[in-house]
Amino acid sequence: MDAILMSLMTALNEGLMINVYQRDTDDFYTGYVKALGNNAVILATYNDAGIADGSVWLNFAAIAQVEFAGVDLDDMQFRISVAESEHFLSLAGQEKPLKFDATNDLLGQLVTQVQASQQVVMVILADDDAYLEGQVVAVGKDHFQFNVFNKFNFTDKREMTVDYSDVLVVEFQGLDLRQETALVSKRDTLKHVKSALIPNDGQLGNIFSEAMVTGKMLAVMPKGNEDQFFVGTVKALNADTVVLSLKDMAAQFGGYVAIRLPEIQSVTTASDYLQTVKFYAQWDVDHDFTQQPVLNADREFDSSDDLIQGLVASAAAFSRVIRIRVADTDEHLLGYPAQLTATGFVMNLVNEEAGEQVPVRFDAVLELAFGHIYAYLQEALDHRE
DSSP states (O other): OOOHHHHHHHHHHHHHHHHEEEEEEEEEEEEEEEESSEEEEEEEEOTTSSOEEEEEEGGGGEEEEEOOOOOHHHHHHHHHHHHHTTTTTTTTTSSSSOOTTTTTHHHHHHHHHHHHHTOOOOEEEEOOOOOOEEEEEEEOOSEEEEEEOOOOOOEEEEEEEEEGGGGGEEESSSSSHHHHHHHHHHGGOOOOOOOOOEEOOSOOOHHHHHHHHHHHOOOETTTTTTOOOEEEEEEEEESSSEEEEEEEEEESEEEEEEEGGGEEEEEEEEHHHHHHHHHHHHHHHTOSSSSTOOOOOOOOTTTTTTTHHHHHHHHTTTTOEEEEEETTTOOEEEEEESSSSSSEEEEEEOOGTTTTEEEGGGGGEEEEEEESHOOOOOOHTOOOO
């Protein structure tokens, strides 16, 4: 614990960007120390796209390691420079800053201020894997009352007493929490929608065809990964493949994904979470936050083509990064496609596998993601001087 405290003190005094790794999880936060107490720290954080995005309070008990240098931090510094030079959308500077006195308990100050403003925060408790989102509704000497909001299930209404000693992490003032605050302000009028989940029985083409005409938002779950699903609208469809224009967690444009129809486990056409995303999407429209300026949310596709082969050929022609999931190994490969033939291509991998070349058959590509902010940043990273 003394080593962690000394590392955080160094980061504060020298204004250093750091990675803070948590115990018992692969999650970590990147940012700058803004306040340092005797048992916790507050970081101003950046998301994976290099965008300043809210803050986090971390109990020292939740911290496994503090990192000052390395490839990840170098890459993040580059992403931040791109985000600033390209004027990526961010709430940084728009939120009323919270004030902290490092000589007093930071958590008590935090919950008192977010209770006064009624902003939604995300809380992680000891011995609980759940990420709880909601509002602090009352503050005591050693505990607070927390009104939980479940954006996936509007019928999940709970108020709980939380002891300060049980709190490991509190995220606050990020973009999605700002949107959720706006949504929660209307919670009395929110109506639960029974989820309409359609399993893949070979008839999904009709669902996608109708959604492409109406612009209906869908949630699509691929086979083999129940923790991952895509939310978006249908941009192209043929007998074999569907192309979706995606929404990210803040309902901003999140690039595209092409999926082979047999690789889809189910499609959800109605749910409380889809209502949440629609609300966030309208918030984005109202606040001019719909997409980052370097992305193209208006791309057109020819459904009569072999969509997978056509997308790979386009990426190869313009030296674009794509991510594919490949049959047999079910691996996800990130890189630049090249050396196209009638039946396949070579993936020139980036990131940890940079320099490696993997031959891929077109018919082995089950899923292809492209046109998102991380592909843009990878291309910028690969072409920096």
